[in-house]
Amino acid sequence: MKGLFSILLFTAINCFAQNADEVFIKKISDEIFTHSKAYDNLRVLTKTIGPRLAGSPNMYKAEAWGYNLLKATGSENTYKQACMVPHWVRGGKDEAVALLPGNKRKVLDIVALGNSVGTGGKPLTAPVIVINSFEELEAKKDDVKGKIVFYNYKFNPRFVETFQSYGDAVKYRGRLGTSSAAKYGAVATIVRSMSHEAGNNPHTGSTWYDSAYKKNPAVAIGLRDADWLADEIGKNRSLKIQLKTNGYFLPDAEGHNIIGELKGSEFPNEYITVGGHLDSWDNCEGAHDDGAGITQTIEILRTFKALGYKPKRTIRFVLFANEENGTRGAKKYADEAEAKKEKHIFALESDAGGFTPRGFHFDVVPEAFSKLKNWAPMFEPYGGAGFVNDGEGGVDISYLKKLGTPLSGLSPDSQRYFDIHHSRADVFESVNKRELELGAINMAALIYLVDKYGL
Amino acid sequence: MKGLFSILLFTAINCFAQNADEVFIKKISDEIFTHSKAYDNLRVLTKTIGPRLAGSPNMYKAEAWGYNLLKATGSENTYKQACMVPHWVRGGKDEAVALLPGNKRKVLDIVALGNSVGTGGKPLTAPVIVINSFEELEAKKDDVKGKIVFYNYKFNPRFVETFQSYGDAVKYRGRLGTSSAAKYGAVATIVRSMSHEAGNNPHTGSTWYDSAYKKNPAVAIGLRDADWLADEIGKNRSLKIQLKTNGYFLPDAEGHNIIGELKGSEFPNEYITVGGHLDSWDNCEGAHDDGAGITQTIEILRTFKALGYKPKRTIRFVLFANEENGTRGAKKYADEAEAKKEKHIFALESDAGGFTPRGFHFDVVPEAFSKLKNWAPMFEPYGGAGFVNDGEGGVDISYLKKLGTPLSGLSPDSQRYFDIHHSRADVFESVNKRELELGAINMAALIYLVDKYGL
Numbered sequence: 001m002k003g004l005f006s007i008l009l010f011t012a013i014n015c016f017a018q019n020a021d022e023v024f025i026k027k028i029s030d031e032i033f034t035h036s037k038a039y040d041n042l043r044v045l046t047k048t049i050g051p052r053l054a055g056s057p058n059m060y061k062a063e064a065w066g067y068n069l070l071k072a073t074g075s076e077n078t079y080k081q082a083c084m085v086p087h088w089v090r091g092g093k094d095e096a097v098a099l100l101p102g103n104k105r106k107v108l109d110i111v112a113l114g115n116s117v118g119t120g121g122k123p124l125t126a127p128v129i130v131i132n133s134f135e136e137l138e139a140k141k142d143d144v145k146g147k148i149v150f151y152n153y154k155f156n157p158r159f160v161e162t163f164q165s166y167g168d169a170v171k172y173r174g175r176l177g178t179s180s181a182a183k184y185g186a187v188a189t190i191v192r193s194m195s196h197e198a199g200n201n202p203h204t205g206s207t208w209y210d211s212a213y214k215k216n217p218a219v220a221i222g223l224r225d226a227d228w229l230a231d232e233i234g235k236n237r238s239l240k241i242q243l244k245t246n247g248y249f250l251p252d253a254e255g256h257n258i259i260g261e262l263k264g265s266e267f268p269n270e271y272i273t274v275g276g277h278l279d280s281w282d283n284c285e286g287a288h289d290d291g292a293g294i295t296q297t298i299e300i301l302r303t304f305k306a307l308g309y310k311p312k313r314t315i316r317f318v319l320f321a322n323e324e325n326g327t328r329g330a331k332k333y334a335d336e337a338e339a340k341k342e343k344h345i346f347a348l349e350s351d352a353g354g355f356t357p358r359g360f361h362f363d364v365v366p367e368a369f370s371k372l373k374n375w376a377p378m379f380e381p382y383g384g385a386g387f388v389n390d391g392e393g394g395v396d397i398s399y400l401k402k403l404g405t406p407l408s409g410l411s412p413d414s415q416r417y418f419d420i421h422h423s424r425a426d427v428f429e430s431v432n433k434r435e436l437e438l439g440a441i442n443m444a445a446l447i448y449l450v451d452k453y454g455l
Numbered sequence: 456m457k458g459l460f461s462i463l464l465f466t467a468i469n470c471f472a473q474n475a476d477e478v479f480i481k482k483i484s485d486e487i488f489t490h491s492k493a494y495d496n497l498r499v500l501t502k503t504i505g506p507r508l509a510g511s512p513n514m515y516k517a518e519a520w521g522y523n524l525l526k527a528t529g530s531e532n533t534y535k536q537a538c539m540v541p542h543w544v545r546g547g548k549d550e551a552v553a554l555l556p557g558n559k560r561k562v563l564d565i566v567a568l569g570n571s572v573g574t575g576g577k578p579l580t581a582p583v584i585v586i587n588s589f590e591e592l593e594a595k596k597d598d599v600k601g602k603i604v605f606y607n608y609k610f611n612p613r614f615v616e617t618f619q620s621y622g623d624a625v626k627y628r629g630r631l632g633t634s635s636a637a638k639y640g641a642v643a644t645i646v647r648s649m650s651h652e653a654g655n656n657p658h659t660g661s662t663w664y665d666s667a668y669k670k671n672p673a674v675a676i677g678l679r680d681a682d683w684l685a686d687e688i689g690k691n692r693s694l695k696i697q698l699k700t701n702g703y704f705l706p707d708a709e710g711h712n713i714i715g716e717l718k719g720s721e722f723p724n725e726y727i728t729v730g731g732h733l734d735s736w737d738n739c740e741g742a743h744d745d746g747a748g749i750t751q752t753i754e755i756l757r758t759f760k761a762l763g764y765k766p767k768r769t770i771r772f773v774l775f776a777n778e779e780n781g782t783r784g785a786k787k788y789a790d791e792a793e794a795k796k797e798k799h800i801f802a803l804e805s806d807a808g809g810f811t812p813r814g815f816h817f818d819v820v821p822e823a824f825s826k827l828k829n830w831a832p833m834f835e836p837y838g839g840a841g842f843v844n845d846g847e848g849g850v851d852i853s854y855l856k857k858l859g860t861p862l863s864g865l866s867p868d869s870q871r872y873f874d875i876h877h878s879r880a881d882v883f884e885s886v887n888k889r890e891l892e893l894g895a896i897n898m899a900a901l902i903y904l905v906d907k908y909g910l
Contacts, residue, residue: 029613029615030613033612033613033615034612034613039653157488157489158484158485158488158489160484160488160836160837160838160893162889196888196889198494198888356811356868356870358838381615382615383615383813383868413811413838413868415811415887415889415890415893416887416889416890419887432870432871432874433651433653434617434651434870434871435870435871438615438870
């Protein structure tokens with residue numbers, strides 16, 4: 001009987017504890033939906049600072065903004081963690097024109113890929129070969145020399161999750177794309193933008209070069225121009241493209257992760273990291289990528305202060321440097337944590353946009369996932385109950401994996417993300433206030449639960 | 456042993472059947488994501504026809520468009536079901552100006568509510584009383600006579616689902632709002648728009664009058680102007696508003712439900728209805744409301760034809776007339792079904808926007824919901840597994856309840872819906888192609904399962 005009583009009492013206490021958590025999560029929700037500063041903060045970041053690529057003057061403005069805001073929001077220990085970041089410069093307007101018979105010209109909407117080299121101060125003019133796959137490139141390798149390789153691999157619409165389409169297509173934008181083309185003597189590469197969008201905005205992103213081959217200019221082209229170009233070359237094999245890009249590297253610059261903290265009252269030497277990346281591409285305001293993650297992170301701090309929540313563990317609010325074209329900030333953060341032998345019990349990143357949340361990705365051991373899965377029903381009212389242990393987390397926090405840290409990434413609905421990703425459409429107006437807040441609510445709830453119960 | 460064998464065989468067959476359904480749903484998904492016509496059809500409906508209120512010339516254009524499209528898409532029996540619809544006319548530009556001391560004026564962004572009366576051919580000028588709740592109106596009833604009542608009840612941000620905020624606030628827009636104000640001698644009502652939006656677009660919608668009281672002009676005001684007005688009246692009680700609206704009714708017109716069919720091969724006398732409403736408010740393109748539901752409905756027809764799917768039951772694709780300010784189409788459809796003693800086994804409506812799907816509302820008996828819930832996991836990959844038996848379905852199909860028909864409504868994410876609902880922002884560009892298609896995928900999957908297994 002005593003055993004049964006203990007079980008009943010334990011159950012009753014746990015039920016009570018469960019309801020106490022639901023009650024607190026509702027408090028988080030009400031607080032954020034009624035008093036959130038995330039949207040206003042995002043307006044300031046995107047409209048008064050805007051594009052903020054690593055090494056640029058705006059990177060420093062953003063660092064100062066983030067530092068001051070974390071302090072003003074109630075961070076108990078705010079500091080800048082220095083790291084050397086690459087300093088790529090676009091160097092001028094990216095231009096491409098299709099040259100057609102009869103002196104006809106069509107301006108194409110292109111954007112040079114990050115880290116790419118320029119055309120050497122003057123335009124480059126060459127014929128174009130359309131390549132739909134690496135297999136096709138191999139088959140046509142003798143036909144590449146002196147031409148611009150135009151990778152027209154399409155975003156696969158059959159994947160429901162657009163991040164899968166991105167993972168499938170992005171190899172054409174990266175090292176394999178540039179090096180395969182260079183290997184066969186191409187003079188430049190054009191890649192179809194990584195997107196499903198209905199419009200023609202070109203989408204940038206990092207490219208990389210293989211040191212074995214010549215570095216060539218590399219650009220992304222808008223989808224409608226991509227379709228036009230593929231069609232036109234079919235009709236008009238003498239078509240040439242005149243291309244001018246100007247990218248170059250300056251020496252590495254000193255950047256910083258901007259870090260705020262709430263010290264844990266019971267286990268101050270156990271760290272929970274939550275964050276996003278402060279940098280953005282230079283062709284947009286970086287509203288979704290990753291102003292959303294930045295402002296959601298700071299909103300969690302504001303909310304905990306507003307609710308008088310004193311964490312058991314130390315929570316670090318990290319605005320990572322240089323995610324887009326280097327991840328030097330993330331590497332520094334993890335290296336420092338390792339060197340100081342810090343015990344990191346959890347890390348959560350929001351770097352998939354400020355769209356309506358669906359759940360979380362996790363990269364944790366099965367036992368930890370069982371614990372997390374038990375909490376998932378509490379996220380149902382807030383849309384974020386889709387917990388999957390799929391080994392995804394976030395680019396910046398992935399460097400903590402060497403410490404064995406359980407990792408997680410907010411998983412918003414993916415349908416709209418690549419419409420705006422790395423393009424001029426990633427502006428403040430593309431973010432919905434409620435969706436941004438709902439993301440923060442779900443993140444705050446998860447941080448609260450991990451802080452309270454450990455993992 | 457024989458019994459066990461039967462059980463194993465039954466289980467094996469059911470497992471096989473389950474996988475066969477998953478396989479077919481994946482075919483639906485691939486077909487729609489690669490070949491959908493929904494987005495293009497929506498472009499035609501919104502851009503070449505656009506606003507299409509009951510009785511208006513565009514109502515007839517939309518009917519013709521829908522009829523021809525259903526036929527062209529493969530409907531085996533396409534017909535127009537006549538019904539008399541109210542014919543309200545806006546009658547001119549809705550105008551409101553706040554008159555301030557020193558001859559200062561501020562133009563306010565307002566829209567007359569549907570079915571409302573005008574100001575009688577000339578502007579109406581009166582002082583304003585701000586009312587935040589019906590309780591406050593009661594408390595200040597002696598202060599209302601000769602004034603414009605400005606209902607400033609705010610959309611409650613604490614509700615996660617914005618449809619709940621709408622349900623909570625919309626009474627101020629309707630009969631109770633107009634009649635309560637008229638009862639105490641108000642000369643007009645202004646209602647704060649039913650929205651969370653960041654901008655200032657006014658949101659219209661139907662109002663209604665109580666025959667016991669004088670019918671007064673009634674408008675909705677944009678949120679930013681609402682905030683300004685409430686603040687300004689606090690500082691400036693002599694503020695007056697000069698209002699001009701022009702609404703009036705013409706005699707009822709003959710409208711039509713536009714109906715397509717695929718005849719069932721096994722149970723042709725069992726009907727499954729899927730649809731949306733063809734009409735829209737006159738101040739917008741009716742893209743989300745309800746061009747989305749219309750084009751998703753037609754897309755299901757196209758998909759079944761493309762996949763060679765021959766339904767067991769008869770599926771009716773219904774483009775309902777006059778949902779916004781009368782529901783005469785829905786009433787006619789249900790009355791006809793009842794008069795003909797039709798056996799309606801299921802009805803599904805999409806009238807909550809073309810945003811990314813989360814699941815379905817149901818209004819079904821518990822046994823039917825158990826069956827449906829067993830299918831929900833098959834909707835996980837498509838985002839639509841959120842099945843709730845909450846008594847919701849859709850306004851148009853709700854009239855089938857008297858036949859005992861199980862009802863369902865597509866449930867997209869609600870965060871953005873009321874930003875655009877019944878406002879000038881409900882345009883083609885506010886719809887995302889992938890989200891629209893994902894909604895159609897989930898709907899098609901549900902119709903397929905109900906058709907195959909019954910309910």
